[in-house]
Amino acid sequence: MHEEQKLAARTQQTGADGVYFGLMSGTSMDGVDGVAVQFRAGEAPRVLADAFVGFADGLRDALFALQQPGENEIEREALAASALAARYAVCCHELLRSANLAPASVRAIGVHGQTVRHRPEKGYTRQINNPALLAEMTQIDVVADFRSRDVAAGGQGAPLVPAFHAQVFGAKDETRVVCNLGGISNITVLPPTRVRAASRGDDGGHAAAADSGAIRGFDCGPANVLLDEWAKRHLRAPFDERGRFAASGTVNQTLLNALLAEPFFEQAPPKSTGRDLFNSEWLDAKLAGFEAVAPADVQATLAALTAVSVAREIERHAPGCRAVYVCGGGARNPELLKALERALDRSGVSGVPVMTTEALGVPAHHVEALAFAWLAMRCVERAAGNLPAVTGAAGERVLGAIYPR
Structure with missing residues (x-):
């Protein structure tokens, strides 16, 4: 059975129904795109709401600075990660409002984090985030750190979409x-x-x-x-x-x-x-x-x-x-x-x-956020999210770490 066939089959088997949020802040570092999406087995994903929350200049500057080695990196990264999580939380609350949802009705938030280093040839990739804080601020389960497991299995950790x-x-x-x-x-x-x-x-x-x-x-x-x-x-x-x-x-x-x-x-x-x-x-x-x-x-x-x-x-x-x-x-x-x-x-x-x-039928600005909502759903259902032929990983892996609300 081919890899993508297994992915489809497992989606059917698990009956992966539910509302998920997907959050994506990309290499441009201008802000976070978010979607609230309904997944039903055997049906196309249905977007219930979308939102964009920009980054303040101070946060963008901090994220850009972390692209290169510098003084006091550990503290600067921790502070930037918490500030980033706060912007993610604003996006989630906007999605809750727009889709008229209660936090308890959302199964999980899939959040990519902000890539500051990507060195799979050295065995690591770094997407900063504070998913524990995001779970605390939203009272919704958070799935984060999607790329590390693929890298641990010898893959590039990208692309995952x-x-x-x-x-x-x-x-x-x-x-x-x-x-x-x-x-x-x-x-x-x-x-x-x-x-x-x-x-x-x-x-x-x-x-x-x-x-x-x-x-x-x-x-x-x-x-x-x-x-x-x-x-x-x-x-x-x-x-x-x-x-x-x-x-x-x-x-x-x-x-x-x-x-x-x-x-x-x-x-x-x-x-x-x-x-x-x-x-x-x-x-x-x-x-x-x-x-x-x-x-x-x-x-x-x-x-x-x-x-x-x-x-x-x-x-x-x-x-x-x-x-x-x-x-x-x-x-x-x-x-x-x-x-x-x-x-x-x-x-x-x-x-x-x-x-x-x-x-x-899918607006261009929805695609990546939708993908990370889908990856969160795969993680919650304990189903593989990677394609080894794409990333070079040793095999299929469940991607992401779950932070309960």
């Missing part, structure tokens, strides 16, 4: 790619469900290549993490609104080639990355010698870097894909979506449409 993508976005007769454009870009390759079934022998053993039914997912490179950094420097704004700054510039091909020379882009999956690699220091080092390039042209080139690095991975790992569905903050950047469509047209998968997951 492909298993959820397979549940909600797969199609019977076509290969689809789900592309998350958060701080970092990642893709999930979803082969046709009929091919996945054939490769498992569910249709009487009709032939399919051994890997043809395998779901794949991995990080591709930087997305908003560098675009936001450059916008802060030159626009004094947290991000490039609708990509207008990038649209005013022209891609510098020589600079783009220099950026694409980063070895990460040629690594084979499983692979994951974050601010440990793609940060302001990386960008400044790559820009050495390109001081004459206008700021708007740099922004246009950074958008092209995201688009080309994603398009190359789609060409390598999903050459037969019929559509690309985008989620994450980058889905609100029309210039970035156009750049991705152009990059695909110039690759070996030309003519592939790019649209947001809204086309599949």
Whole structure:
């Protein structure tokens, strides 16, 4: 039985009914997205409410500072984790109000935490949070620290959302790619469900290549993490609104080639990355010698870097894909979506449409928070949440630690 089939089967067996909250604060560190979602076995998840709670500048500064080694890190991390939990609690109370729910009616909160270090090659990943405080402030069970168990089993601990993508976005007769454009870009390759079934022998053993039914997912490179950094420097704004700054510039091909020379882009999956690699220091080092390039042209080139690095991975790992569905903050950047469509047209998968997951009935800003609500449900039901073929873990594992209310 294939991994994603086991995931679906266990969802049916456990009768995983209930309301869960999912909270996601990503690499962009601008705030937390939250959803209240109803899970019923055999049905699509139903979002009851959503909320966004921004981070104050002081909290964002503290989180950014923890990306690098510094003085008194243990205390600074503890204080930031408690401040973060307080913002998570505000989001949860907004979800309770919007969905007209009592805390006792919510089975659990699935909260990702804020990644400050991701070093699976050294055997650890660090998502700061204070889940005990969150449980105390909400009086709801909290499920947190999803990535560590996968890393302990030899995996990357990321990406974890492909298993959820397979549940909600797969199609019977076509290969689809789900592309998350958060701080970092990642893709999930979803082969046709009929091919996945054939490769498992569910249709009487009709032939399919051994890997043809395998779901794949991995990080591709930087997305908003560098675009936001450059916008802060030159626009004094947290991000490039609708990509207008990038649209005013022209891609510098020589600079783009220099950026694409980063070895990460040629690594084979499983692979994951974050601010440990793609940060302001990386960008400044790559820009050495390109001081004459206008700021708007740099922004246009950074958008092209995201688009080309994603398009190359789609060409390598999903050459037969019929559509690309985008989620994450980058889905609100029309210039970035156009750049991705152009990059695909110039690759070996030309003519592939790019649209947001809204086309599949799920708003782009809901997807990751929904995924962590789903992962919380899997943990509560003691069901596996990872796909070893995606993360490289030794096998399926129940992900997360539970903090009772």
